[in-house]
Amino acid sequence: MIELLELLEKNARTSNAELAVMLGKTEQEVADEIAQLERDGVIKGYSTLIDYTAINPNLVTAYIELKVTPQARTGFDDIARFISQFDEVKGVTLMSGAFDIGITIIGENLMVISSFVSKHLATIDGVVSTATHFVLKTYKDNGLSMCDDESDERGLICP
Amino acid sequence: MIDYEKVLSTRVKGMKPSGIRKFFDIAGKMKDVISLGVGEPDFSTPWAIRKAAIETLERRQIVYGPNRGLDRLLTAISENLMKKQGLSYNKDKEIIVTVGGSEAIDISLRSIIDPGDEVLVVEPCFVCYAPLVELIGGVAVPVPTRIENNFKLTVDDLKEKITDRTKLLILPFPNNPTGAIMTKEDLEPIAELLRDTDIMVLSDEIYSELTYGRKHFSIAQLEGMQERTILVNGFSKAYAMTGWRLGYVAAPAPIVSQIVKIHQYAIMCSPFVSQNAAVEALNSCDNDVKKMTSEYDKRRRFLVSEFNRLGLTCFNPEGAFYVFPCIKSTGLTSEQFCERLLYERKVAAVPGSAFGGSGEGYIRISYAYSLKHLKEAIVRIEQFIEDLKKEKENG
Structure with missing residues (x-):
């Protein structure tokens, strides 16, 4: 299996x-x-690993850390679900450690992302703070290498 | 002007250059070649092993070691032979660490062979045995294996080649290039035949960790055979450590004590850094080997199925990382097939004939490549087969 x-x-x-x-x-x-x-829900779906920056080099990916005050009854769930509904949000996870909710987001450019943060995230009730980290280069994603510059150093033929 | 013809040794001049050199040269000059021609793993050496080497470089004096090898490594090899094959070898007398399986083979041969001695070489096989035998004046006697027997050595094939000059049988299983293995049942009649003779066996088990579906079995495990077996193994294939150049010989003490002399004068000792790394390989990398083997296995099944689909009959190899499809249906020799495949579709494979006469009619395909790479190669080979068919139809 x-x-x-x-x-x-x-x-x-x-x-x-x-x-x-x-x-x-x-x-x-x-x-x-x-x-x-x-x-059984082991396979959740089939998606394609796309490098959108190959079409649009200006695209920006960011990881956003949210500190959140848990809500009565629903804890973090309501906030996480609310954030998940936006198409530009590619991933939402509840984290242990220094912050609570981690978000992966792709935007047209830096401005789009910063406005998303200020408009949609910072305004949520219970969000205490946000920290946005921009991705400079992706080397590996979902188990696949994203750079093609790894060359085969072996010869073409050997016994 | 000096006449090098007179200077050079007759035996060295008599050595045939490797049959694959030509393809290597052609392929090297071409662009966008997809190679299926390499006999080394595509995986990187597991990180734990590389780390052990780095630590050795950082912390230790890199010095000459004992001739037979570092004690830690000899211990690990001895324990590993016990764990994997149930074989008991004394680390202080019966094992020597060599510069790859190649040196292991060379110095084993040199310790055994006198001029005129006959050495039975089971073919098709790795390219080094016959030239090394001939270099020391021995006579290499090919013992062909056949597809009907799944490229296993049969006792009948062996019997007819034995003379009173036969000194040694070279038994290379799991086999490069065929991927054939010898099971306990296959080895028993061979052992039965050899037990009453003074014929030694050089069992080259370099692919012992790479078997699919069943565990490797060594002829030395059979009763009365350890005393007549020189077991050669190494780290290159199992642990993806080709460039580290490390192998070993495990053999009866009277033989190892002679082998050590050759090693001592020719090599001194195997590389210190590699030996330290190899300890890590034996002690902590079983899981990495398992992962690599499982990956090879998928590729193996894929290729066997694909070649059979293309009409190039391919027997099911149970070891190493090669498939050995038959190309006789194309009407080409294996060399013609590989040369045209390279020129016309830019796929590099090795003609079976490079591994001995009985390899004619076959090509060796390595699956030490990613599935993606193999799929692309199959597409090209299929196009080539289609071209050949059209050619035939048009006369």
């Missing part, structure tokens, strides 16, 4: 037929296993 998940994690477009060959299973077995993993 782990092996199947690892293969899909690396390339979600690998066909069931290919997966079956690589895992030494039948296509039906693979299909059943995937269906089960989807039902």
Whole structure:
């Protein structure tokens, strides 16, 4: 099961037929296993890893740390859900440590992100403070290397 | 002017250059070549091993070590042989650390072979055995294996090659280039035949950690065989440590004590940094090996299935990181096939004939490459096969 998940994690477009060959299973077995993993909520979905900056070099990614006063009854959930609804927000996590909620966001440019922070985040009831960190370069994302400059130092042929 | 023809040793001049040199030269000059031709892992040496080397560099004096190897490493090797194969080797007498499996093979041969002695070389095989045997005046006698037997050595194939001059059998399993393995059941009749003779076995087990579905079994594990076996292994393939140049010989004490002399005068001692790193490899990297093997396994299944789909019959290899598809259906020799594949579709593979006569009709494909890389290569090979078919149809 782990092996199947690892293969899909690396390339979600690998066909069931290919997966079956690589895992030494039948296509039906693979299909059943995937269906089960989807039902069990182990596989949450299939997304594509896109480098939007390849189309628009001005795009900015930021990690925003929020300090929050937990709400009565719902704790952090309401605030986290509220933030999750924005399309430009790519990730929302509750964190241990120096801050409470971590947000990954992509914006057209720096100004867009700063206005998002001041308009949508800082104004939320319960948010005590925000800290915005801009991403300069991504080397690895979701287990995949994002730089193609790793060369194969081995020769082309050796016995 | 000095005449080098007269200067050079006759035996060295008589050595054939490696059969793959030509492809290496052609491929090296071409652009955008996808290679499937490399016999070394695509993984980096596990970080724990590299870290151990860095720490050695930072903290230790890098000095000559004992001739036979660092005690810590000899201990780890001895323990590892016990753990993996249940073999008991005395670290103080029966093991020597060498500069890669290659040196291990060379000095083992030199310790055994006198001029005129016959050495049985199971083929297809790694390219170094016959030239090294011939360099010291031995006679290399090929023992071909066949696809019908899944490229395993059979007792009948072996029997007919044995003469009263036979000194040594070189047994390279898991095999490069075929990926074949020898199970306990396969080895028993071989051992049975050898037990009543003075023929030694040089068992090159460099791919012992890379088997799929079952554990490696060494001929030395069979009753009465450890005393007639020179076991060669190393760190290059299992731990992705090719550039560290580290291997070892485990053999009966009377043999190791002779081997040590050659090593002492030719090499002095194996690299200090590499030896310290190798201790870490044996003691803490089983999990890394497991991960790499599991990754190889997926690629192996993928390639076997793909080559069979393309009509290049490919037997199911159970070890190493090569598949050995048959290209006889194309009507080309393995060298023609590889040369045209390289020129026309820019894929580098090694012709089976480079590994001995019985490799003719096959090509060696390494899967020490990412799946993505292998998929791209298969697309190109498929195009090449289509081209060949069209060519045939058009006469």
